[in-house]
Amino acid sequence: MDIKPILSTLSRHRVAASLIVLEIALACAVLCNALFLAASRMELMRMDSGVDETAIATITLNDCDSCNAVDLNSRWLQQLRGQAGVQAAGVANAVPFGQRAGTFGITLDAEGKHHGGVPHFYTLDADAVATLQLKPVQGRMFEAADYQPIENYLPENAQVWITQAFAEHLWPGESALGKSFWMGSYHYAVAGVLASFSRPDPGRSENGIAGAQWSVIVPVTTNAQSGTYVLRANPADLPGILRDAIAAAPKVTPEAILAGDYSMPLQQLRDTYFRQDRAMTRLLLGVCVTMLLVTALGIIGLASFWVQQRTKQIGIRRALGATRRQIVGYFQTENFLLTSIGIAIGMLLAYAGNQLLMHYFEIPRLPLYYLPVGAVLLWLLGQAAVIGPALRAAAIPPIVATRSA
Structure with missing residues (x-):
């Protein structure tokens, strides 16, 4: 036409x-x-959190800064492991879709000239790693000597795991194993790479949606921290187990306040987070x-x-x-x-x-x-x-x- x-x-x-x-x-x-x-x-x-959300729950305490970590962990781990149906329990500083606990900017050089982004640092004890069933797709499992106490916020020098998404961001097209990065004067070497492990605040962090999987797993000793506990159980038993644990909280730690918004199964945390x-x-x-x-x-x-x-x-x-x-x-x-x-x-x-x-x-x-x-x-x-x-x-x-x- x-x-x-x-x-x-x-x-x-x-x-x-x-x-x-x-x-x-x-x-x-x-x-x-x-x-x-x-x-x-x-x-x-729809992102993969990196754990079986239907089988994992968390107990989180607030306003217990003066509590003794050894005593607090002993009481709560004894409570959780003593409940029928609990398969494993450990100490962590945070879980996916929970409270953000350790976000720090890192650099790829000791001089701090090459900025590498702002990942979330998870500090987990050996039982928490086992509870979450974390296994690297590249590299090695943590050894007993890798679990260290915390100096201020993190161990000063540690072997860590990072996610594939963060590894690709830091070293595109290269293997991350053995590579190093720094958080101020703190030095970290990559011992393993996880397929995925969501940060607590995916999509709402400093790096937006692109940094949803920017996580670093730092192995620490059990009594290096306290107040957040992860447990694993059969999905059918998990709601009842968590309900009993919450009901026991006033007796286990009367000096602490249970964070009800963050003491729930991970699947429920996800639903709440993405509302x-x-x-x-x-x-x-x-x-x-x-x-x-x-x-x-x-x-x-x-x-x-x-x-x-x-x-x-x-x-x-x-x-x-x-x-x-x-x-x-x-x-x-x-x-x-x-x-x-x-x-x-x-x-x-x-x-x-x-x-x-x-x-x-x-x-x-x-x-x-x-x-x-x-x-x-x-x-x-x-x-x-x-x-x-x-x-x-x-x-x-x-x-x-x-x-x-």
Whole structure:
């Protein structure tokens, strides 16, 4: 079809054409970024924590800074291991989706010039490692000599495990085994790499979604810390075991306060942690649907208006031999041109919007394939929205031209 008559007609309706182009451009920009954010959140919510969440629970205490670690651990480990059905129990500083306990920036050199990111440091005793059933996919298991006391926050020099995601970030394409990194003057060497182990705050840390799996496992002695305990049991028995442990807390440690929000099975911790993300995902998808609906209504309204304004023109074309299919094709081609211009502008706006989100909210870069996905959706939407007015235009009989003369 010759598009010169279409361009000529649009040039006489610059304001209306510009408005629909702007509407499509904004829809494209919002749609691409909203779909990307929703997909990122859904991927984050499906992430592998690295442990069997159905079989693991945690007991967390607060306001017990003056408690003696040896005494506190002795009482709680005796309580947990004495309960029927408990398979293992150990001491940790945190668990996935629980309270954040040890986030520190690291460097790849002792001088502190090469920044490596901000991982979460888990400090686990040997029983906690066994309870969580952590095993590296590369490297070795921790040995007895690797478990050390803590100096201030961490051991000063330790063999550690890191996750594959963090290893790839620090040393892309290289083996992480034997490599070193530093946290201030503290030195750590990589003894093993875990397939995955989520940080307590995936998606909400300093490195955003990209750092959701940036975890470091530091082996420490049992009495190097206290207050957070992990236990393993059969999933069917776990709720009852945890309920009994919580009920016993006032007797076991009357001087401490049980953190009810963090004393629960890991599966429940996950559900609670991602509650806001689920709400955000629904909101983003709602925004996408609303933008598509508003855009479709705009196209329908404009096309219907133009059909009404061009009744005489359409009748003359019919009288000169234009078929109904050609009339429909005319409006579809016109809509396709407007949509294409709007999409081209919208792609630039989508990229600019993503740059702002990256700068202010640690959002990952928008993958390029979201742009054609948004374009195809808007093209299909435009053609579907214009088909009704186009069919009404095609139904105008040639006699209309003589009546309008």
